[in-house]
Amino acid sequence: MSSEHGAPFSLLLPVYRADDPAHFTKAFTSSVTAQSRRPTQVVVVQDGPVPEELSAAIAAVAADSPVPVVHHVLAENAGLAAALTAGLARCDHDIVARIDADDISLATRFEMQLPHIEGGLDLVGSGMYEFLDDVGSIVGRRVPRTEQKDIERYARFHDPFSHPTVVYRRSAVEAAGGYQPMGLMEDYWLFTRMIAAGARVGNVADPLVMYRVGEGAYARRGGREQWRSEKALQKAMRSIGFTTRWEHLRNIIIRGSYRFVPVTLRRMAYRRLIAGSAGAP
Numbered sequence: 001m002s003s004e005h006g007a008p009f010s011l012l013l014p015v016y017r018a019d020d021p022a023h024f025t026k027a028f029t030s031s032v033t034a035q036s037r038r039p040t041q042v043v044v045v046q047d048g049p050v051p052e053e054l055s056a057a058i059a060a061v062a063a064d065s066p067v068p069v070v071h072h073v074l075a076e077n078a079g080l081a082a083a084l085t086a087g088l089a090r091c092d093h094d095i096v097a098r099i100d101a102d103d104i105s106l107a108t109r110f111e112m113q114l115p116h117i118e119g120g121l122d123l124v125g126s127g128m129y130e131f132l133d134d135v136g137s138i139v140g141r142r143v144p145r146t147e148q149k150d151i152e153r154y155a156r157f158h159d160p161f162s163h164p165t166v167v168y169r170r171s172a173v174e175a176a177g178g179y180q181p182m183g184l185m186e187d188y189w190l191f192t193r194m195i196a197a198g199a200r201v202g203n204v205a206d207p208l209v210m211y212r213v214g215e216g217a218y219a220r221r222g223g224r225e226q227w228r229s230e231k232a233l234q235k236a237m238r239s240i241g242f243t244t245r246w247e248h249l250r251n252i253i254i255r256g257s258y259r260f261v262p263v264t265l266r267r268m269a270y271r272r273l274i275a276g277s278a279g280a281p
Contacts, residue, residue, distance in 0.1 A: 007118050008040035009110075009167070010091035014083045015101045016047040021057035023102040023212065028061040031097070031105040037114060039097060042069045045087035048077030081179040081186045088170055088178070097167040102212045104135065109208040113167045122172035122199040123191070125161035126208035135210060142211075144203035151201050155192060156237075156247050157255070160201075163187035165209045172199045182236070183229025189236060196242050227259040 011031055015024055032038055042065060044058060062069040070090050074083060088096065095117055099105055109126070116124040130140035142162055145151045151160045166187075173179075176193040179186050195201060231252065238248040 008093045009095035010041045010093045011039035011097045012043050012087045014045050017050045019101040021054045031099045036108050037111040041092050043087045043090050044071045045083045046073045047083040081181045084179045094170050096170050100164040103164045104210040106208050121202050123168040123201045126165040126204040128209040128211045129207045130211050130213045146203045159188040185233050
């Protein structure tokens with residue numbers, strides 16, 4: 001089933017210098033060629049210069065793609081929020097799906113998600129598997145809340161969506177102010193503002209994306225820089241009235257403390273506390 005049997009949609013895929021060419025190629029092919037319902041357009045937004053091997057991988061998938069590909073290059077590395085903003089501006093369609101350059105979409109992902117958008121939602125994510133470099137090495141499974149009221153309640157402490165799994169309406173993203181820099185939490189801040197602005201949201205509980213993890217993934221979520229980002233996020237959430245004073249204090253203490261947990265414990269803490277994961281399948 002292709003997108004011609006439903007609403008057209010764009011796939012937005014950011015890439016930057018540290019991405020692995022093989023992982024990028026798999027992310028692209030799993031989200032385009034292998035899909036039972038393919039996107040109508042792919043926008044690959046390149047965040048600054050990349051190594052030759054990665055540049056060749058981008059060119060190769062674009063040449064072989066069964067759907068049109070826009071390869072937009074930012075002259076300098078500007079960060080994820082700026083890259084996604086630039087990419088959204090080049091999407092031809094209001095419905096936009098996301099994938100990251102090191103993750104994998106399962107074959108029926110869009111077939112399962114798009115009907116929810118076509119049915120009236122502005123944002124829909126899904127569950128996902130966490131895996132190591134070998135796709136057979138699944139180490140965790142995130143099971144999201146699925147109903148609007150549960151998502152709204154849950155979002156006051158946890159990010160209710162896994163960013164690489166989402167499909168949304170660009171108009172709803174723009175109405176909420178679009179992507180804004182917030183450390184590694186640009187997505188959480190965007191989703192918070194979308195919910196506060198009245199976006200209709202949901203999740204598919206089934207895992208539709210495989211999320212690549214490693215020690216580096218959890219190391220990046222800690223330290224003083226992320227502590228500052230956490231404080232900024234919580235201040236911003238409080239400023240729009242999304243959290244109460246008590247929730248703000250709770251979040252600062254619990255989520256803030258997590259940023260200083262040793263890396264050896266951070267993966268377990270992230271799944272159980274921050275991501276709200278159900279753990280391994």
